[in-house]
Amino acid sequence: MKKLSIAFVTSVLLFACSEKKLENNLHLTGNIKGLKKGTLYVQRIQNDSLVALDTIGIDGNSTFETNIELKSPEMLYLFLDRGVSNSLDNNLLFFAEPGEVNIETTLENYIADAKVSGSKNQDLYYEYKKVDRRFQEESLDLIEKKFKAMKSKNNLEIANISAKQESNIKRKYLYATNFAINNKDHEIAPYIALSEIYDINIKFLDTIQKSMSPKVAQSLYGKKLTEYLASLKKKQQ
Template sequence: MKKLIVAFIAIALVTVSCDKKETTDGLHLTGNVKGLKNGTLYIQKVVDTALVAIDSIKIEGNSAFETTIKLESPEMLYLFLDRGVTNSLDNNIMFFAEPGNINIEANLDNFINGAKITGSKNQELYEEYQKVNSRFKDESLNLIEAKFKALKRQDQKAIDSITAKGESNTKRKYLFATNFAINNKDHEIAPYIALAEIYDINIKFLDTIQKSMTPKVANSFYGKKLTKYVNDIKKEENK
């Protein structure tokens, strides 16, 4: 009897361990789209530069949703809303998914900008990055407008000045992105920023980011991609 009890406990522990592993390796996504009564939500990912649906959730009356997706490594995913009536531009929420529990709260009227995403450390860091990066984007747009006006009135002095400011803004943007990636080398946001935001920067900066990654991050989905990308550039340069 004692042996049977020990065996039962051992089996139970293995079962619990397996359950925990399944939860760890997967994304448990919950959320609510306030105001949505009918429609379909699609979970998408980028495959060979195109967005591909990996899961779908039908909304019929209840705006809350829940699904589990196999996810072995943190990766940028998209929550796409098919409104069934119009192809609104405000229909795709970008979120940095990672194994575990993530919640997305949104509303029908302001689907993207009104979304609140919790449960992902990489998402928190991405939002922190975007707050500063948006300033560089705004400055770039302002300079483009100013340059267009200067070209229209053929003001070469103003054009040269605006061009110099634009180059300075780009340098500051790239330097910020590089430093942010290095400072967060223990999170998958680091190689993602390198690949998505500053892929065309001087190879020495990408190389520094790649070498700074922790072993866990280096072995992640984006970590492996960054390593391959850097190695491919070096091979081309050495030809």
């Protein structure tokens, strides 16, 4: 009976430890070079609003550390309240996932200098944005050229630029679709579908959704993509 009691207590303790591990399974660390005093807020989007998961006070030491409950890889925000500045450069987006994630940046260029490590989804996000930035730059360049053509009332040039704009959008969407499909084993796939190409032809979203691995399909964004796709199909009926 005594042996049975010991076994029972041991199992309860192991279960409690595993539950505790699940509760705070993201260990987030970092350093904001140049920051002497301020407040950091780890936030997530919930019901279309930013909700704080944790608050970290900075006073003299620019390093920070916290533990967050994360059931699935998810885009979070690290908001910096500088206290004396109204800078718009204060909300850093990063793809968090269970494990050790580190953020290194500077106070001067909080977002531009940010380097996030420890997250495979973040690595893939960097890879995606590197190419996507080219489409954005081309888009801005074409907008500028179109504005000049409209000022000079050059209709032929306007039509030519409009065709290039349409082509640029198509290439951007095709790239995003292929990237999501090629990375179907990672949560970045449904995230890109939902955040970058949600208005693409439904057949492409359907292809991405069907290509997701079982693990990704059960993730936060995997479930959201499935729900979103179902709502689109229902509207078409």
